[in-house]
Amino acid sequence: MALMRILQSQVTSLTFNLYQQQPSRTKSNFTKSMHPMKEWKSKGRGLKISVVGSGQVGAAICSCLLLRKVTQNLVIMDVKYNLAQAETLDLLHGSVLLGNPRIVACSDGSRTKDSDIVVMTAGARPSGKNRSRLDAMHGTMEIFKAAIPLLVKQSPNAIFVIVSNPVDVMTFAVQCLAKLPKHRCLTTGCHLDSLRFRYFIAERLNVPPADVQAYVIGEHGVSAVPVWSSVCIGGIQLKDVIKELACGEDPEKWWNFEEQVTTAGASVGKVKGYTNWAIAATCTDVVEALTSDQGKILCVGTDMQGLHGIEHSVVLSLPCLVKSGGISHVFELPLTSAEQEKLNASAESLIDAQCSLKF
Template sequence: VTAGARQKPGQTRLDLLKTNLKILDQIIPQLVKYSPDMILVMVSNPCDILTHGAWVISGLPKERVIATGTHLDTARFRYFIGQRLGVAPSSVQGYIIGEHGDSSVAVWSSVNVGGIRFADLLKCVGSEGDTDQWGELHKKVVKAAYEVIAGKGYTNWAIGLTTASVVSTILDNKKEVVTVSTSAKDRQGIENDIFLSLPVVLGANGVVSYINLQLSESEQQNLCKSAEAIDKAIKSICG
């Protein structure tokens, strides 16, 4: 589902919420009527909150309702790390989780290149004590979409490729580990009944299983803050 109001320059994804929820109210019931066994993939922003809304409206099992989420953020994260190190992004492992937006979390403790963990070499990587400023790469990831929107008014190529990648994983039953927005309640220390991005195994029936990351204390705190931000936005709409 890509239908939604266009994100304007300077506008956050959360600003789009009320308008796009109204659009879902019109679209989702018809999708369920004609495709009751579908895997619902949300692309419209703010995708985490809209995915929760789509799940509520559709009545589908949670494992069959996802969003592209931080799949693109993760790809950009790996690209920027590879660019700085002079290696191919395919040789970099690491995840961006949480909200697809300003409160996303870079899981530096998961980053490795060629099997070598960053955290073993750089104890303060991504933290305030990081003198090499690796944390700036996460800021670049967050700013990337805003820069594209400021330049041409919309995003299309990167999110298009991301959506194709997610859909291909489902259609071909690849069972790849991808970061997509999924039901997060009781996972990774999250108590809120929300959707946000976590690494999952994705296949023909949707989410097959979840990858339990060993987060650092600061990463766990930031993930919970991201969850609270999403939960607050949902409650502001639902009352």
């Protein structure tokens, strides 16, 4: 017994010493770049997700959410009930391979009650040869004016993720229509643009895209701003090893990637008639972060007034810590003067679009 007490004492002492050696969390100057969302609170793992709109994008998002096992309780809502029901049955027929999730359809929003997360994909599609995201804005606005109050009434504490185009402007519309706090109403925004940016850089350098750190900020659209000054691969800043990176004479022609980033979706859409898989994977990544206490840093959009010198209320994308409860922090990147000017121009373009909304 004496020997046991000695051994227990030694184990206790060793455990205490190991605990004492753990690094303590102290404040760093880096935290000055992290701007907390004052109203954010941890929400815990979201279990019920409603996807509004069962078109190509909505259906792809539902598929990704189930395949990634982000949720076991999914609602598919569409005013075309037959379409929502067909997509529901199609998924249920393979539900044994998806962990036997609960999947239901509705057209009136009744089954969305008490959702943890609501994903908005419904909207008007732009028409015409030179169609753009902004062309669909007013038609989508009419859909939102009917749907958003109903959805918020059913799930007043839900986090809303807006995928309907134009995503930045429509997120602003939802924040106004529903009076939702900005940390709980966000758009996938430039997360997809950032993924494309990383892909193009990785292809050029023959490295894995996952090992490229790069962000596109501002509008999810033509005025998006690739932040070349922060591109990093394997701890190496790209700007430190490439002369005139995407500026000046740019002998290696990196500038071409800017147009590729902003037109990639349109080039796919011209052939397919739509894009769905990349945005579905992107949205699923955001939703997955929203079910995690640790979260992820993703370039998503919400009202960024007060950051980077932005004086007015405008929804655009910046790197954000997305976690349970919504956006907990926004990161203010150290931009060059040229990047700051482009961000200002992107913000002005979005403000003009927001001002044209008809509430």
